[in-house]
Amino acid sequence: MKKLCCCFISLLLIVSFFYVKQMEIEPMLTSPTMDEPIAVPKISENSSLKVHYINVGQADAALVMCDNQSMLIDGGNAADSNLIAAYLKKENISTLDYVVCTHAHEDHVGGLSGALSVVSVNNVIAPKTEADTKAYKNFKRKALEQGVTIQHPAAGDSFMLGSSNIQIIGPITEHSNNLNNTSIVMKLTYGNTSFLFTGDAEREEEQEIINAGYDLSADVLKVGHHGSDTSTSYVWLREIMPEYAVISVGKGNSYGHPTETVLSRLRDANVKLYRTDLQGDTLFASDGGTVTVTTEKNEIIQTNETVKADTETAYIGNKNSKKFHRPDCHTLPAEKNRVPLVSYEDAVNNGYSPCGNCLRK
Ligand SMILES: [Zn+2]
Numbered sequence: 001m002k003k004l005c006c007c008f009i010s011l012l013l014i015v016s017f018f019y020v021k022q023m024e025i026e027p028m029l030t031s032p033t034m035d036e037p038i039a040v041p042k043i044s045e046n047s048s049l050k051v052h053y054i055n056v057g058q059a060d061a062a063l064v065m066c067d068n069q070s071m072l073i074d075g076g077n078a079a080d081s082n083l084i085a086a087y088l089k090k091e092n093i094s095t096l097d098y099v100v101c102t103h104a105h106e107d108h109v110g111g112l113s114g115a116l117s118v119v120s121v122n123n124v125i126a127p128k129t130e131a132d133t134k135a136y137k138n139f140k141r142k143a144l145e146q147g148v149t150i151q152h153p154a155a156g157d158s159f160m161l162g163s164s165n166i167q168i169i170g171p172i173t174e175h176s177n178n179l180n181n182t183s184i185v186m187k188l189t190y191g192n193t194s195f196l197f198t199g200d201a202e203r204e205e206e207q208e209i210i211n212a213g214y215d216l217s218a219d220v221l222k223v224g225h226h227g228s229d230t231s232t233s234y235v236w237l238r239e240i241m242p243e244y245a246v247i248s249v250g251k252g253n254s255y256g257h258p259t260e261t262v263l264s265r266l267r268d269a270n271v272k273l274y275r276t277d278l279q280g281d282t283l284f285a286s287d288g289g290t291v292t293v294t295t296e297k298n299e300i301i302q303t304n305e306t307v308k309a310d311t312e313t314a315y316i317g318n319k320n321s322k323k324f325h326r327p328d329c330h331t332l333p334a335e336k337n338r339v340p341l342v343s344y345e346d347a348v349n350n351g352y353s354p355c356g357n358c359l360r361k
């Protein structure tokens with residue numbers, strides 16, 4: 001009988017040990033079923049939501065603050081680490097409840113090391129697909145130093161940040177051959193307002209998310225991949241129907257971001273557009289019913305028309321030779337053979353190659 005009792009106690013100990021172990025590694029994320037509607041959180045009187053799109057040049061970083069909790073989504077390049085640390089200090093943040101690396105590219109993960117060095121972090125989220133780069137290794141090392149296990153959420157998982165509900169809606173499948181399409185895409189719902197964060201998701205991932213049947217409608221869209229025309233397809237925009245969009249992009253970047261194609265899609269969708277290259281740090285606030293915007297500079301909304309006027313004749317293509325030129329090149333084609341091109345990227349995407357005289361690298 002004594003032996004039996006001992007056996008029983010040991011069994012109990014083993015079971016409870018595994019149970020505790022399980023509890024320890026249990027992620028904070030929960031998975032509602034697809035049909036289950038997101039519970040619209042009740043907002044108390046002194047609740048507030050602020051979403052800062054931080055100007056990190058040709059990179060991405062957003063700080064979400066809701067009630068007493070905060071989340072950093074991407075941190076710009078490694079060179080932005082100090083800028084991110086200073087921003088957190090300015091906002092009096094000593095603990096980040098969530099740090100999200102949308103995908104392993106340096107312009108998103110790089111500056112997260114800065115955040116992980118200066119504040120304590122409770123949860124770190126990243127896609128399964130990693131990168132064998134210094135920036136990514138640093139991020140992993142800093143998370144490890146904080147004793148935090150990096151969580152890899154699945155589409156459908158959700159968690160609360162203050163009174164905001166955050167649902168992971170992508171990636172549905174990880175395209176590890178294109179890191180952009182491993183981007184964690186999230187929808188934040190606060191009262192009757194919502195924000196969509198897209199990382200660098202391109203149209204393949206956008207389509208998979210649409211096919212999965214999520215409710216994508218949102219008031220504010222963080223435009224995917226810095227306004228590259230590989231993202232922000234018409235179908236994607238039609239599902240979201242945002243009132244506002246933000247493009248995180250560097251002035252005079254060599255990629256030609258944002259592309260005229262995306263600007264014109266946003267124009268067609270009648271979206272109020274903000275750009276970190278033109279407006280600096282851009283702050284959205286919500287009271288659960290209305291969204292307001294404050295920018296660091298150029299308060300007035302950059303209607304895309306002005307941008308269009310600036311970029312309309314950025315380059316001139318020759319429809320016969322398929323070369324493209326600066327408008328001041330001395331070897332411009334005859335008037336009848338000229339094709340206006342809105343950006344370097346637009347020219348290359350349309351099969352043109354740069355003129356050896358005016359566009360020699
Ligand atoms: Zn990327």
Ligand SMILES: [Zn+2]
Pocket residue numbers: 059060105107108200225226
């Ligand atoms: Zn990027």
